[in-house]
Amino acid sequence: MSEQHDHHSAPRNPYLEKRRTGEETIKLEQRAAAIEELLISKGLVTQEALDRLVEIYEHDLGPMNGAKAVARAWVDEDYKRRLLDNATDAMRELGFGGMQGEHMVAVENTPNVHNVVVCTLCSCYPWPVLGLPPGWYKDPPYRSRIVIEPRSVLREFGLDLDEHVEIRVWDSSAEMRYVVLPERPAGTETFHEAELAALVSRDAMIGVTHVTV
C-alpha cells in the first residue's frame, strides 16, 4: 500500500492539502466498504460488476480515444465537418460514446480563437473520449479561475496566448460535454493519422495547451 501514498509527499497548495494519517485512510476504507456491503446486500450490484467498472475506466477509456478523432479531423475534411456539426455522431463513428458523453460538442481552435473547457460547479468531463479527469480539473484553483482569468491560468500551463486571440471558455453546466479540436502543428504535413494521434494530448483537448511536435 505504501507506494499509493507517495503523492502526498509533493509540496501542495494549502487548499489542495489532502494529507491524511493512516488512521484517517483506514476510516475512509471502512466507510467505502460499508457502502459496498450495503449495495451488494440490497441486490443493486455485484462485486464482479464493480471490478469491471473500475477496469474499464482505469484501463480502457482515455484520451487516446479523443486523439483518434482529432487526428482523423486533421486528415479528413469531411470528418472534421461532421465532428464540428455533430460531435456525438462523429465520435460514435469511431466507436466512442455513452456515459458522460451522451451528447458531445467539439469546438475548434484557430489562429484567432482558443477554446478551453471547465466545469465550475462540479467536474463534468467527456469520459468516453478523454477518460477520467485529472485532479487539477476537479480542484478549486482551475474551476474557479479559468472563467475569470483564463490568460493567467493558461500561462501556468505554459500557454502564453497572444493578446489578439479570442478566448472562449466553455462551462459544462449541463449534460453537454465539450472537447477541443486543437490546431494541427506545423511540420506535421508528412505525418500519418496514427502519428498525429500520438501527438494529441489530453490537455490539448481540454484546451490548456497546444499540440506540439
Add this chain to the structure above:
Amino acid sequence: MNGIHDLGGLTCFGPVEREVDEPKFHEEWERRVFALTLASLGGGLGPVDAFRHAVERMDPVQYLKTSYYEHWLEALETRVADRDLVAAAVGDEPLTPDVVNAVIAQGVDPIRDTESFAPRFAVGDAVRAKNRNPSGHTRLPRYARGRRGKIAMIHGNHVYPDTYAHDQGENAQPLYSVKFSARELWGEEAPGHDHLFIDLWESYLEPVTT
C-alpha cells in the same frame, strides 16, 4: 443552494497544481467509491442531479478540506440516508459484469424528445440569466446571474435538474448554450474579445428587451 461548490470567479485558491504521472486512483477505496457511485446512480441512489446535490450539501469547510473521492463517498452516504436504503427491500436485478459494457455504452440520455418542443428563444436572441437563488439544486452558476448574453446554440429538450434532483419530475425543457462577453461578467478590465459559453435551461433565462 448558494454553496461552496459554485466556484466560478473566485481568485483566492492560488495556482493550479498538477501532479506528475498522476494515477487514475490514489488509493484502493477511491476505486471502490468510483465504481459504487456509477453502479448506484442507475440503481436507486440517482439521478446524477441528486448525487451532485448531495455533494453540494457537504459542510463547506469539509468540501474544501477533503479530496474529490471523499466528496463522492459522503454523497453516497447522504443518498443512502435520503433513500433509506438500509430499510429498503432487496432488489432482484443487480448490475452484473456482463451488462456493464452495455450500460456504459448506452449512458443516461438527458434529452426527452417531445412533439411540443418549441424553444422560446432562437440563436442570436438577447437574453438575461435570471437573478434566482433557489434553496435546492440548480445549475445556474452565481457568476452568470443577472448577466446578459446571446443564444449561441439550442441543445434540445433536457431534463431539468432543479426539479429532477428533488424527485419533483423531469420537466424537460430547452437547453441553450448562452454566449456572454467576459466584460459583461467580469467588468471593463476583462479583454473585450473574450467570451464564456454556459449551458442554461430555459427557466434560467428571460428575454432582454431594449
